[in-house]
Each structure stands twice: as C-alpha cells, then as structure tokens.
Amino acid sequence: xxxxxxxxxxxxxxxxxxxxxxxxxxxxxxxxxxxxxxxxxxxxxxxxxxxxxxxxxxxxxxxxxxxxxxxxxxxxxxxxxxxxxxxxxxxxxxxxxxxxxxxxxxxxxxxxxxxxxxxxxxxxxxxxxxxxxxxxxxxxxxxxxxxxxxxxxxxxxxxxxxxxxxxxxxxxxxxxxxxxxxxxxxxxxxxxxxxxxxxxxxxxxxxxxxxxxxxxxxxxxxxxxxxxxxxxxxxxxxxxxxxxxxxxxxxxxxxxxxxxxxxxxxxxxxx
Amino acid sequence: xxxxxxxxxxxxxxxxxxxxxxxxxxxxxxxxxxxxxxxxxxxxxxxxxxxxxxxxxxxxxxxxxxxxxxxxxxxxxxxxxxxxxxxxxxxxxxxxxxxxxxxxxxxxxxxxxxxxxxxxxxxxxxxxxxxxxxxxxxxxxxxxxxxxxxxxxxxxxxxxxxxxxxxxxxxxxxxxxxxxxxxxxxxxxxxxxxxxxxxxxxxxxxxxxxxxxxxxxxxxxxxxxxxxxxxxxxxxxxxxxxxxxxxxxxxxxxxxxxxxxxxxxxxxxxxxxxxxxxxxxxxxxxxxxxxxxxxxxxxxxxxxxxxxxxxxxxxxxxxxxxxxxxxxxxxxxxxxxxxxxxxxxxxxxxxxxxxxxxxxxxxxxxxxxxx
Numbered sequence: 001x002x003x004x005x006x007x008x009x010x011x012x013x014x015x016x017x018x019x020x021x022x023x024x025x026x027x028x029x030x031x032x033x034x035x036x037x038x039x040x041x042x043x044x045x046x047x048x049x050x051x052x053x054x055x056x057x058x059x060x061x062x063x064x065x066x067x068x069x070x071x072x073x074x075x076x077x078x079x080x081x082x083x084x085x086x087x088x089x090x091x092x093x094x095x096x097x098x099x100x101x102x103x104x105x106x107x108x109x110x111x112x113x114x115x116x117x118x119x120x121x122x123x124x125x126x127x128x129x130x131x132x133x134x135x136x137x138x139x140x141x142x143x144x145x146x147x148x149x150x151x152x153x154x155x156x157x158x159x160x161x162x163x164x165x166x167x168x169x170x171x172x173x174x175x176x177x178x179x180x181x182x183x184x185x186x187x188x189x190x191x192x193x194x195x196x197x198x199x200x201x202x203x204x205x206x207x208x209x210x211x212x213x214x215x216x217x218x219x220x221x222x223x224x225x226x227x228x229x230x231x232x233x234x235x236x237x238x239x240x241x242x243x244x245x246x247x248x249x250x251x252x253x254x255x256x257x258x259x260x261x262x263x264x265x266x267x268x269x270x271x
Numbered sequence: 272x273x274x275x276x277x278x279x280x281x282x283x284x285x286x287x288x289x290x291x292x293x294x295x296x297x298x299x300x301x302x303x304x305x306x307x308x309x310x311x312x313x314x315x316x317x318x319x320x321x322x323x324x325x326x327x328x329x330x331x332x333x334x335x336x337x338x339x340x341x342x343x344x345x346x347x348x349x350x351x352x353x354x355x356x357x358x359x360x361x362x363x364x365x366x367x368x369x370x371x372x373x374x375x376x377x378x379x380x381x382x383x384x385x386x387x388x389x390x391x392x393x394x395x396x397x398x399x400x401x402x403x404x405x406x407x408x409x410x411x412x413x414x415x416x417x418x419x420x421x422x423x424x425x426x427x428x429x430x431x432x433x434x435x436x437x438x439x440x441x442x443x444x445x446x447x448x449x450x451x452x453x454x455x456x457x458x459x460x461x462x463x464x465x466x467x468x469x470x471x472x473x474x475x476x477x478x479x480x481x482x483x484x485x486x487x488x489x490x491x492x493x494x495x496x497x498x499x500x501x502x503x504x505x506x507x508x509x510x511x512x513x514x515x516x517x518x519x520x521x522x523x524x525x526x527x528x529x530x531x532x533x534x535x536x537x538x539x540x541x542x543x544x545x546x547x548x549x550x551x552x553x554x555x556x557x558x559x560x561x562x563x564x565x566x567x568x569x570x571x572x573x574x575x576x577x578x579x580x581x582x583x584x585x586x587x588x589x590x591x592x593x594x595x596x597x598x599x600x601x602x603x604x605x606x607x608x609x610x611x612x613x614x615x616x617x618x619x620x621x622x623x624x625x626x627x628x629x630x631x632x633x634x635x636x637x638x639x640x641x642x
Contacts, residue, residue: 062533088535095533101525103580112526115519116535122518122583168534 008076009037010204011061011172016070018056030056032228033070040171041202043195045209045219049249052225054208055096058174061206062093074172088116092170094161096177096208100149106160107145110135113167132167138193139163140186154181162190166197175207179214187211191218212253212265216240224248240265296578300591304361307598311357312349314602319345328354351497359495359503359559360601360614361594364566366507366556368593371567372574372585373514373549376521377542378452384568385553388459388546389436392466394557397432398487399473401425402480425487426499426558433554436462441546449539490563490615492601503555510552511590517545518582525580563615565622566593566600572629 013036019027030053038044046054059065060072063079072079074091092113100109113135114128136142141159144152152160158181165173178194179187195218197203209215215222216236224232224239226248232239245253245265252268313324319341327349329335339346370385378387386392401424437459444450444458474484486493514521520541523531528538553567570593571585578584597614600621604614 064529064532084532084537085535088533091533093530093533095530098527098530101580103575104522108581112523112534115523118519121516 010040010042010075011038012036012073013057013060013067014071014073016060016067016072018053018060018065018067020056029228031060031067034225034228034230036223036230036233038172038204038206040204041198042204042221043198043219044206045215045222046206046225047209047212047215047222047248048225048231052248053228054225055176057225058093058176058206058208061172062091062174063087064093085116088168090170091172091174092165092168094165094173094175094178096180098161100152100157100160102149104149105145106141106147106149106152106163107132107136109149109160110141110145110163110167113164116168131169132163135163135166138166138197140189140193155183155186158182159186159190171204173203173205175205177208177210179209179211187214194218212240212245216265293584296584297587297591300588300595304591304595304598307595308357308361311360311598311602312353315348315353315605317345317348319349324349355497355500356492356495356601357598358500359492360597362500362503362507363492363556363560363563364570364597364600365590365594366503366510366552367563367567368570368589368596369511369514369586370549370553370556371593372571372582372589373521373545374567375571376524376582377545377549378456380452380456381572382568383456384564385549385556386562386564386567388455389440389463389466390433390550390553390557391562392463392470393436393439394429394433394554395470395488395562396436396466396473397428397430398425398561399470399477399484400432401428402483402487403473403477406478406480426502429487429561430554430558433557434550436466437546437550437554441543450542486613487561488615489613490561490618491613492560492604493611493613495559499559503559506555507552510548510555511586514545514548514552515583515586517541518586521545521582521586522580561613561615563597563618565618565626566597569622569626569629570596572626576629 013034016031016034017029018031019029021027034053034057036057046057048054056065060067061074063072063074063082063084066080074082074087079087104112111124111128111132114124114131117128117131119125133142136145139159139162141156141163144156144160147156149157149160158178162175162178165175173194175194178190182190191207191214194203194205194207198205207219209218220235222232222234222236222239223230224244231248232244242253242255242265245251253265254268256264256266258264309321309325309328312328313319313321319327323341323345326337327341327346330337330339331346331350367385371383374383374385374387375381377383380387405424440455440459440462441450443462444455446454470484470488474481477484520531520536523534523536524538524541526534531541532538556563570589574585574588574592578588597618600617601614603621604612604617607617
C-alpha cells in the first residue's frame with residue numbers, strides 16, 4: 001500500500017454526531033463524536049451492544065443518514081457531494097431487514113443489484129449477467145436462482161440479499177448482520193467468501209456482527225461502539241479483551257486457549 | 272462450488288424477461304385490442320357490417336387502397352362517432368391502468384388506484400364547478416360554448432382540478448423534503464373529503480344541471496370526440512414513454528425506499544416525478560371521460576398475478592389490457608338495455624365482483640403456497 005493511498009482512506013467519519021429526531025423532548029444522541037478511517041481493503045467487524053449505534057453508523061457511511069455534526073467522506077469527497085447513482089456504483093448495503101417483493105425470481109432480484117451499472121435502457125449486458133452469476137456463486141445462492149421469495153427460508157433469503165449486494169460490485173460493502181438467520185455452516189461459508197473477495201478485489205468491508213468468536217475469526221480489525229463513541233479499534237488480540245467486553249456488554253468472559261494456541265472467548269461460569 | 276461454476280458456464284443463467292415472452296404477451300394483447308377495435312366500432316344501432324367496418328378502418332387509418340363499396344353515411348358513423356368513442360375508451364382504460372400500476376408501487380398499497388390521492392375528487396370538483404358556474408354567474412356562460420385545445424370548460428376544469436389537487440396534496444404531505452406514504456394517503460383522503468363536500472354543495476345548488484354533474488361523476492364516453500382525443504392522447508403517450516423509461520426505478524422502489532436509495536435511486540425526486548407523470552395521465556383520462564372506476568385498480572393486480580411484477584412488461588401490458596377492458600365495458604354499456612348507461616356503472620358492476628373473485632383466488636393461492 002503506497003503512502004498516498006494510506007493517507008487518504010476510502011471512507012472516513014470525522015467527529016460524527018447523530019441523534020434521531022423525536023416528536024417530544026430532547027433527541028437522544030446515538031453517536032457523540034465518532035472518528036473512523038477505513039483504508040481500502042480493510043475488513044472490519046463492527047461490534048457493540050443493542051442500540052449502540054452500529055446500524056446508524058453504517059447508514060451514515062452509506063449516505064442514508066446525514067450527520068448532525070461532523071463529516072463523512074467517501075473517496076476524499078464529502079458524501080453530500082456524491083450523486084446517488086454514482087455512490088451506488090461504489091457502495092453496497094446489506095440491510096438488516098428487507099421485504100423482498102414477491103413475483104421476482106431470486107436471480108432477478110440479484111440482477112437489481114446491477115441497476116447502478118445499467119447502460120442499456122431495456123436490456124442487461126453480458127457483463128451484468130456475469131456479475132449476477134458470480135455474485136450468486138460467491139453468496140452460495142446459485143441453486144436458489146430460480147426461486148421466488150416465498151419459497152426461500154430465512155437463511156436462503158439472506159444469501160440472496162448478500163448476492164444482491166455483491167452484484168453491485170462495490171468498493172465498499174456495508175453488511176448489517178450478514179449472518180442473520182444463517183446456520184453455522186453458512187455463517188462460516190459466507191464470511192470466508194467475503195474474506196476471499198476482500199483479498200482478491202481489495203474490497204473494503206464493514207460488517208456488524210454479534211458473535212464475538214466469529215468476529216475474531218473473520219475480521220483482522222474490530223471496532224467496538226459503546227455509549228455513542230468508539231470504545232476500541234484495533235486488531236482482535238489487543239481489542240477483544242475480557243475487560244473491554246465486560247465494560248461494553250456487561251458480561252464477564254474468559255479467554256480460553258485452544259489446542260493450536262488460538263484464543264476463544266467463553267462466558268464465565270461464575271457470572 | 273467449482274462444479275456449480277462449470278455448469279453455469281455451460282448453460283448461461285437466464286435472468287428475468289426473455290424477448291420471446293415479451294413479444295408473446297404484448298403481441299397477444301395487441302392483437303386482442305385490434306380485434307376489439309374492429310368489433311366495437313362495428314357494433315351499434317345503425318347496421319354497418321363487420322367487413323365494411325374493417326374496410327373503412329383500413330382505408331382511413333392505414334391508408335390501404337380499398338375501393339369504396341359502402342354508403343357515405345356508414346363511413347361518417349364509423350369515423351366521426353364510433354371510432355373516436357372506441358379510441359377514447361382505449362386511451363382512458365389504458366391510461367388509468369398504467370397510472371394505477373404506478374400508484375400501487377408508489378403508495379405500496381394494494382388499495383391504491385389512480386384516484387386515491389385526490390385526482391378524482393379534484394377533477395369532480397373542477398367539472399362540477401365548470402357545469403354550475405356559468406349558471407350562477409351568467410358572465411361565465413359566454414365561455415361555455417367555446418373550447419380551448421378541443422376541450423370545453425368542464426373538461427378543462429376537470430383536468431386542472433385533478434392535477435392541481437394532487438400537487439396540493441403532495442405539497443401538504445411533504446415535510447422536511449420527504450413525503451411519507453401514509454401521510455400522502457391520509458392527506459389525499461382529507462383533501463378529497465373537503466372537495467367531495469364541495470361537489471355535494473354544488474350539486475345541491477345546481478338545479479337543472481344536477482343530471483349533468485351526476486352523469487359526469489358516473490363516468491361516460493358519450494361525449495367522446497376527435498378534439499378531446501387530440502388533447503388527451505399526446506399527454507398519455509408522453510406519460511407512458513417517460514414512465515416506461517423509468518421501469519428499472521419502479522422495480523427498485525418495490526424493495527422499499529432505503530434499498531432503492533442504496534441502489535442509486537434519488538427516491539424523493541423519483542416519487543415526485545412518478546406522481547406527476549401518473550397524475551398527468553389520470554387527469555387527462557378523467558377530463559375526457561369522467562371518473563371511471565375499477566380499471567385502474569383491477570388491471571394492475573390482475574396482470575401482476577399473470578405476468579409478474581417486472582415493470583418493463585407490466586407497464587405496456589397494463590396499457591393494452593386496460594384499453595381492451597374499457598372497450599369491452601363500453602360495449603356493454605352501449606348494448607345493455609336502458610340505452611347508454613354510463614360506462615362507469617358497468618365497470619363497477621362487472622369490476623367489483625371480478626375484483627372480489629380475484630382477491631379470494633389470490634388468497635387461496637397464497638394459502639396453497641405457504642402450506
């Protein structure tokens with residue numbers, strides 16, 4: 001990585017404050033001055049208790065929300081200066097919740113991820129079709145291509161949604177609980193697939209995860225949100241300490257050594 | 272995983288619409304519509320054979336070199352009276368169905384029709400005002416016989432009333448640069464209620480014009496003519512082309528505002544553009560025919576069940592099927608005993624039970640699928 005690239009991260013939040021408006025009373029601040037730099041190719045697990053502002057942070061990064069104070073930049077330019085369609089060619093979002101409209105086959109839904117790249121008025125290009133196919137393969141959803149949403153289980157829907165985001169072929173991929181509804185095998189498969197893409201295409205990924213061990217196994221960098229601030233940011237070994245976990249989640253955990261020298265977090269039995 | 276890739280390469284993945292499917296669906300609907308055109312024009316109180324009708328249409332519309340073997344009066348009946356009426360039915364039916372398709376996406380509501388956010392109430396108020404005002408203020412009667420752009424005062428007021436009301440509803444519902452669906456629906460309902468009360472008031476003071484207002488509210492194609500068509504057709508065609516060009520964004524909006532935005536749609540702007548285009552088509556339809564119900568509600572539902580929700584196909588198909596349906600309804604209106612009952616009555620009489628049947632069928636379908 002050259003010095004110039006390192007100096008200008010792909011995405012950056014500077015002193016970002018955000019609160020959701022409330023009909024009465026003072027708005028409750030969700031983020032109170034968050035700084036975060038995402039160099040190209042980073043793979044970040046975003047952790048924190050419920051309501052700690054993880055989803056809000058992702059929505060600020062995607063431009064769906066605008067900060068009350070502070071600034072969000074993508075590729076050097078403030079998000080407000082980006083056209084929606086230009087941004088959509090470079091940033092993809094896997095939302096936590098999405099109702100898939102019935103009547104479209106999974107492949108058609110995934111093809112909607114190509115919309116920002118559309119070059120022809122009515123037809124899709126060969127490039128589009130290849131991207132859809134690759135995305136279906138990467139999300140392990142190729143066998144679901146011909147199914148309708150009502151024929152998909154929760155985990156299968158999730159894989160289709162991931163494929164939709166991958167079909168967008170973004171530089172920055174924002175995943176809000178990508179492992180939701182997935183069984184253990186698919187959790188591991190999906191995260192390895194994303195990790196491979198990150199390595200192959202220098203994709204930058206921010207993923208909200210709840211399983212700390214999964215986060216530790218998957219992400220070289222973890223960012224922990226607590227009380228509207230970044231409580232910790234760094235590599236797994238230095239960051240996910242029992243002290244921090246107790247402070248952030250209020251749960252006492254211990255590090256257990258595995259046979260191969262790795263560390264696993266386990267809930268303390270004396271809590 | 273590697274096997275999957277290999278098989279995918281061997282047999283390329285087919286996504287969405289194929290050209291064949293598009294041609295078959297639209298071709299079938301187009302042929303049906305053309306046949307209906309000939310039949311509907313041939314049917315009427317004065318006898319003109321279907322062969323002669325087809326020949327007259329071929330000669331006048333397609334400029335085919337067909338020798339004249341029919342009476343000149345037949346040609347006059349066909350060309351000056353029946354053809355504009357049937358074409359108006361097509362234009363209105365197609366326009367309402369197309370607008371209904373768009374509103375059902377915009378409002379994410381299965382009950383949405385082209386009238387729901389104020390078009391019908393606004394147009395009715397405009398029309399009623401256009402009928403009553405010259406009676407109350409004789410000064411205005413001077414303008415009553417004249418026409419602008421081929422439209423009488425009533426039609427012009429109806430058009431302006433429909434378009435103006437929706438823009439008003441939109442402006443009222445907008446807050447902090449955003450329009451929320453539920454606010455839009457409720458605002459449309461509230462403003463429609465006010466306008467409906469004003470229409471009732473106008474009817475109350477209208478005296479002899481009551482029948483005229485009533486007839487307009489029912490929806491009728493009796494006043495169809497070339498001039499009104501010349502006004503409405505260009506509006507409808509432009510609206511259709513611009514809506515069809517936005518098929519991708521309509522599809523994306525079905526994923527919800529947030530996901531559409533993250534796929535590159537400028538959601539608030541897009542909603543406004545779609546609302547204006549669909550309202551333009553609706554207002555043009557209503558101005559020349561009154562408020563004809565059910566076409567704009569039923570056709571999009573029916574087609575979504577049959578051909579799926581992809582707007583690339585759904586929009587043109589709704590245009591053709593809506594057109595065909597209103598031609599049939601108007602044929603019914605002309606042929607049913609009673610002599611020329613308003614076509615709006617027929618669409619409601621046939622449309623409502625049909626809609627109930629559809630509703631039950633699709634519920635059953637869903638039960639079957641979830642079982």
